[in-house]
Amino acid sequence: MEQLPYAPEEIAKIRGWYVKNGTQKFLNVPVIIDDRSIGGLVIFFPAHRQFSESQIEFGLAIARLVGLAIVVSRQAEIEKQTAIAREQEKAAQVRVVQIARANATLKQTLDVLATEPKLELSLGHVLKVTSAQLNSSSSALWFYDPLADTFVIHTVYLDGNIVPATPENAPLLSGKWIRGQNLSADLLLKKHIRDRIPVIYQVDDYPEIPAPMRRHMQRLGIKTLLGIPLLLGSEIIGSFTIRFDQKRLLEPDELELTQALAHQATLAIQLLKRAEQAKQAALYVERNRLAGEIHDTLAQSFTSISIQTGVARWMLQQDPTAIESILNRINDIAQSGLSEARRSVWEIYPTAQEYSNLIDKLSQSVDRLTCDACIQVSVQIIGTPFEVSPIVGYNLLKLTQEAITNSLKHADANTLSIILTYSDRTVSLSIIDDGRGFQLEGESGGFGLLSMSERTDRLGGKFAINSSLGLGTEIRVEVPIKLKV
Known part of the structure; x- marks a missing residue:
């Protein structure tokens, strides 16, 4: 037997421990598997004794049985782990099928929710x-x-x-x-x-x-x-x-799929709610736009009709034969106002190219609104004129008409100046009167001023108003433009 690598004092200490615990003799039989020692079978005895060959052979037989039991146990563990791995692989395959089916189901419902x-x-x-x-x-x-x-x-x-x-x-x-x-x-x-x-x-x-x-x-x-x-x-x-x-x-996977479907439904409900809110907001904006368009059109027409009616009363006393031309003019104004109101209802944005020639439309509108009015009107063009987009021309024209109407109705002005300025990147419009003016602080300005401000906002421009009691009013609008190449 191979000598153990211990010093004499260590051997004495080990021997003393065995004696102290009542061991006088032990039999150490190696446990061998595949010609390799994996341990030992140790049998302790309380007294000195000699072992016969049959006893030693018996110890060897027991050691072989222990080795065989270890081999069987190891093989059983290997088979157990193999079976576990096989079941895990099978479960993984089932899970893959479940996930694929769940994904197909979720995709199907997403397609339906989207379309x-x-x-x-x-x-x-x-x-x-x-x-x-x-x-x-x-x-x-x-x-x-x-x-x-x-x-x-x-x-x-x-x-x-x-x-x-x-x-x-x-x-x-x-x-x-x-x-x-x-x-x-x-x-x-x-x-x-x-x-x-x-x-x-x-x-x-x-x-x-x-x-x-x-x-x-x-x-x-x-x-x-x-x-x-x-x-x-x-x-x-x-x-x-x-x-x-x-x-x-x-099963947990059934609950997971059901929750995923429920989450899809939740998002669909929320998106539809948001869409409905956006729809209502768009309707509100469009309603305000229509209200502004109709207000501007009718207010301007009624103001012109009021002026012409005043002239007609005066002419009735001075020259009754001239009344017919005044009545014809009133009819033309009313028809024009009605056409513009209809256009406001049926057209979201103007498409007629006539509005791109802003100077001509502006001159015609000023003449129509101030004809026979007791006010001196001047129109000034600064810069090199160019065509603007119909929507810019349309809204600037409406702004001018509203400003003129306000001045005729409320300002009691003697002079009215309209200045249209063309520059490289903007078109600016100034309408100035020398009328009674008003206090800006705490003054809403009515629907007309609100409409002018909203029109400017829609064009991405800047709107400013300056007025004081007894000092007249100036309205200024500046709109960015894109030149045609």
């Missing part, structure tokens, strides 16, 4: 897909009303059909999803809303289900309900309720 213009049908498709994936008999979407703090049923998937929760469809839903014809009844089970996580409600034994509802569900053959909250961050948007005619405990 279907009707909210009920797009969200109904999400209900349909969710029911199909979970083998559900029916499902419903509820919208949350934050003002009333209640949920209102919106769309139902039932008997293979998407059914919007509308009064005409109430008979189809009665006794199944609503009581009688009442579409405003609140959602009864709300633990998933309070906890903000999916909750499975077992109909037979869930404690929060009211007894009447439990009996009704049992009559319909409903065993399990799944509640999915629709959340946007911490904001509650609505709820999915999914019914099963068997007692179900859903």
Whole structure:
């Protein structure tokens, strides 16, 4: 036997330890596997003794059995790990198939949500897909009303059909999803809303289900309900309720897919809400634009008609035969105002190229508005004139008309100056009168000034007004332009 690499004092210490613990003799038999020693079988004895060959042979046999047991144990562990790896690979393959199916489902619903213009049908498709994936008999979407703090049923998937929760469809839903014809009844089970996580409600034994509802569900053959909250961050948007005619405990991957579908529905609902808000905002802007257009057109026409009527009264006393020309002029003004009002209603933006020649249109408009008015008018052009876009010409013309109308109606002015300035990057318009003026501070200026300011904003320009009591009024507009190449 190979000598152990210990110093004499260490050997004495080891021997003393064995003696102290009652060992006088031990038999050390090597455990060998594949001609390689992996350890030893040590048998301790309390007294000195000699071992016979049969005893030593017995010890060797036991050591061989120990080695064989180790080999068998190792092989069993290898087979166990192999089986685990095989099961893991199989589970991974199943998971890959589940993920691929889930991705296909999510893509399908995304395509529908992106292309279907009707909210009920797009969200109904999400209900349909969710029911199909979970083998559900029916499902419903509820919208949350934050003002009333209640949920209102919106769309139902039932008997293979998407059914919007509308009064005409109430008979189809009665006794199944609503009581009688009442579409405003609140959602009864709300633990998933309070906890903000999916909750499975077992109909037979869930404690929060009211007894009447439990009996009704049992009559319909409903065993399990799944509640999915629709959340946007911490904001509650609505709820999915999914019914099963068997007692179900859903797998984690099923819940994950259902939550993903619910999240898609939530985003679709929110986007549609935002689109509706944008639509209302656009309608508000367009309504204001129309109001401004009609106000400007009618106010200018009425002012001109008022001036012509005053002239007609004077002519009636001086020369009645001249009245016909005045009446014809009044009729022309009225017809022109009516045409402009119609144009304002039917045209969002002007397209007629006539507005690009701003000088001609400006001169014609000034002559028409101030004809026979007791005011001295001058028009001055500074810089080299060039054509502007129709929308710039149209709005600058309307601004000028509104400013002239205000001056004729309110300023009691003797002179009115209109200065049109062309520069490399801007067109500027100044309308100056020597009338009574007004206090700018605390003065809204009425709808006319508001309309002028909004027109300037639409052109990306700058609007300024300077007025003082007894010192007249100056309105200045500066608009950026793009020269035609």
